[in-house]
Amino acid sequence: MPMRNAEIAAAMEELGTLYELDGAVRYRVLAYREAARVIAQSPVSVEDLAVAGRATELPGIGATLQEKIVALVETGEIPSAAKLKQKFPASLVEVTRLPGVGAKTARRLYDELEITSLAELREAAAAERVRGVKGLGEKFEARVIAAIDRLGEEGAPGRVLLSKVLPAAEELAEALRDHPASERVTVAGSARRMTETCKDIDLIATATDPTALATALTAHPLAAQAGTAGESGARIVTFSGISVDLRIVPPDAYGNLLQHFTGSAGHNIELRERAVKAGLSVSEHGITELDGGDVARYASEAEVYGRLGLDYIEPELREGNGEIAAAAAGELPKLVEVDDLRGDLHCHTTLSDGRNSLTEMAAAARGRGYSYLAVTDHSASHGFGDHVTPAALWERIEEVAAYNADSKRRFRLLAGSEVNIATDGSLDYDDDLLEALDWVVASVHTSFRLSGKEMTKRVIAAIENPRVDCVGHLTGRLIGRREPYDIDVEAVAEAAAANRTLVEINGNPNRRDLSERHARLAAEAGVSICVNTDAHGVDTLGNIVYGIATARRAWLTKRDVANTRSWRELLKLRGRQTSLLR
């Protein structure tokens, strides 16, 4: 069983903390944290890279970490970590994860009170023994008890899916914009970067009467709890449990603050490090010249980036993944937009498990300004009583033809199917039926636990089938609920590029599959990507924003995304002949 990048990253994170407990210099600890971040974000197997001696190609990984990763994947253990665990129990690492408790505090608790775990810490705090430690008092005891108890509760603060966060963020921002005291209000933070999940909502505003605007937030119907509203802003928790931070700032530094609070941390760190080399210090308050001390404040982000010699960087790119170097070189991509799309190539109707009819879906797609919609209900072996028999699909093809026969419409329905890929890579309709379809999406819906080798072979067999136009939700992951199945995305991308088979970014906010990292890898391998919703009703065609968000976070341009083209151009791209071209 290969080791997942997330496991390797967790081991690096743990080792960093063990070193921190051991009193290592700060920068060594930071190096492990940064390495963990880079490993977790790698689109390719870090185990494979390390075994091939190539992990040093990742930024922040040098010879030492390369060697440690090899030891980890080959023996299941890093010698230096094992040694440190003799010195400190591994459960002490958990103590450092408690909010407000870091390695320094955990170490002191261990040295002075022999506390080795969260349970022992809670007991000591309850017995008022912690206040005997220098620098820690009553408030600390109360705080750690509350924090430990919160860990055990249901719905402990975690990351929330963007589709839960974004509507609330926009509703609150809109309400604040409507307030007479407000001037500008922008959603910042990870929601603005359109990450898959968010920890909280950050709102940045300017106002003629800051306290009045802050009070308006605390009084909003979404607020379940509210802190005190002041000149600098307010904080609330929504009924759905999302914390919201409103920061009200002076208008002349709005650009600096918005840039700062949009992040990400990695992006901001890299930005500031680069600025220091140019003799500038960047903070949320302005850009200071290191000699002379002149502070420049900017009302817009574009001016902030401009002062640093950079092109404006779209929020979706601000992850510290090369965007700053690209901005300095004037080589940022022009990112694909929702309005670039001409159609959606994956959706369902009541024929399988959708909630709306063929004509209702068509009307909704036309309403969005699309010029085509591929209707791809599930196939013959789908199960759940939602399968589509060959006879029913032949009938559907006729239905689509009848719809399209009305030539007054500048819109075309595409007769399609989302066909199951069997474990041997075969499909569950006969070739003549597949041949009669305009658009075939092939997806894995069964036997997720195949070995990586078998799963890769299975999907590549479908890719090589000339009747397959596109692979659906390639890795099968459900964000926060189901891990992706084991599959070699690099090998799949290579096969897809060679066969001119498309791979989709599924815009269902639970999936976003391809992930942004896999999508970037696939596009660089020459794969044509399409961005689809997999909508099961007219209401979820709007999920295209999440698919496009992933495409943008993958650095994709309009040219990289196949369904920005007309249906005719798309067919050419596929190298497929159908009745439409005759």
Added chain:
DNA sequence: GCCGTTTTCGGCCCGACTGTTTTCAGTCG
């Protein structure tokens, strides 16, 4: 521990908040 349009050694982002402190260390984003 990493890294190099000053460097293979000597640097390595910035500020706010908190609680415990009489001036600051630790933690966080």
